[in-house]
Amino acid sequence: MIFWDEIEQRALAARRQMVRSGELLSEDEFREQLNVSAGHFARMVARGSVFTIEVDCVDYYPSLLSAPNIDLKRLHAVCRILSPAPPSCRLGYLSSRHANIGGTSPIEALRDESQYRLLRRMAHAYAAEWSRTSVTIYVGRHQNEPSDTEPTLTAIDEVDPRVNIWKRTVGALQSGGYIHPCGPYPRAPVATVFIARHPAGQARATSEARIDVSVVDGIARAVIAIHEGPTYELDSIQVANEESIVDVVLRFAVAARKSESKSR
Template sequence: MANSGWDIAMRRIDSEYDLPQFIAARLVRNIAANKFRLPANDRSMFQQLPDDVIARIEQIVHDAYLEAGEDVGGDILREHLWQQAFDGRRGMIANGELLPPTEFRRRIGVTEKRLEQLLGDGSLFSVEVDGALFIPAVLANRAHNLRRLRATCRIIVPAPPWCRIDFLSSPRGSLGDRGPLDMLDDDDDFKTLRQVAAAWAAEWSRTTVKLYEGTHETEPSDVPPLYTASAEIDPRRRLWERASEALKVHGYQWPLGPYSDVRKFTLFVERETAGDAAPTPEACMQIVVDGEDIRIRLVAAPGATPRSQTFPALKQKNLIDLAKRVIAHLK
């Protein structure tokens, strides 16, 4: 399959640095779109990375796009590269690496309904080529432990389908330079694979919690947040579980403190998937400390209608502790 500058850059960054896919994807996108230099305004987003690492990644992205013959501003060349990629995918169909659903179903001996169930729960997955769906033939190869292979597929659902193929078929340093397909038979190997797969899958989605002073129903655009915390977390986990983890795991946090003794603030939760142009708002909650009580008003959350609650504040020391207390109450 033909490799684009994006593909080459992502692969080389992954081989040199232990960066979440989410961070690497954003770096490549921002650098490639700005004449192969990270925009100064974006530097604060990657403050955990030293200047020499940023410079090296800029060089990797530049060389990758040059090797692919891709100019970010060249629409004709970009179209040519897309065509090369599609030709490569058609080649995978021709050589049997991708199978139409009817042939795949015949190989594993299941009904059409059962195949739909396996695709629906993530045990199998399909990719699209020229508007038609195909399933990777490796998922029907009985030389592998198919039960464990399907369990692995369910873990990596958050990643795009083509990236799942790459994950399953490529050696990884975190697996001792072995591929996932080599880790299915031995119990200890499979335990390691599950852990690596879960960590890799979480890298494709980031949950962010932001706190703003005062009460708001939409995220303010004219003032900075009092506090921001982000972490790569599997998007299939429940909203408030992810928000709680974002506040606790010490991924990205800013500022580092000390924090103001704010008694009235609004908490926003958003989720961003690698490659998306903008994050998806998930929740907005107004929080007011009134004496020894906390009053909250949930303005927006998936499947929820606006509602208010009051419960004891206990002895929370600052707004971060208050936010953790509120989210723990909602979990």
């Protein structure tokens, strides 16, 4: 048995023990403890207020999420924040003590207003660790991300995938979390930008958008193609001689973020 197989077997044995001990409940048992209707329960699951742990191809619910002596409204709100993380990691987070919330556990932090506010901030930070947004810029026009061309820029940032795509894009370009190369960047008449979301682990990246940028006679234009969504053009912008193609892309990303904010 190889190392990772052994780890999986131990984890499965631990989950089976949790079922036997009542730490994991069937849906009927769990819903009975919560005392909610089937419709309300379905909405809770859809929103991420509660989550399941799979054991032998059967979904169980952590009894912790229905404990009678806990502020469940606050607990379920924290669960929604944590939803980008895998279910087992969410349960581990809720069950462990954390230095960044004063060495206490999330369950204990629910009892105090200031601790609860701190917990929410730290939970957001934890959730962001499970997803990265990448922004990759290539000189030239490309329908799909090329494998034989070096990008002009690759920027990556850890951020909650539920955050608006353009806010994440601007954050990646400005954060310095990972930006390569660090410049200087060229001016270019044509460029293509690919924006993707990368779940933690070995899961495949999800393409989110492509921006086709062109610069002619000091005027830049950008056409945005959202994955499985509409294609639209942003208002053109005037470009100074000293602005690189990365500067232009950042300006369009900021414009896209502002445009979406106004349309809400």
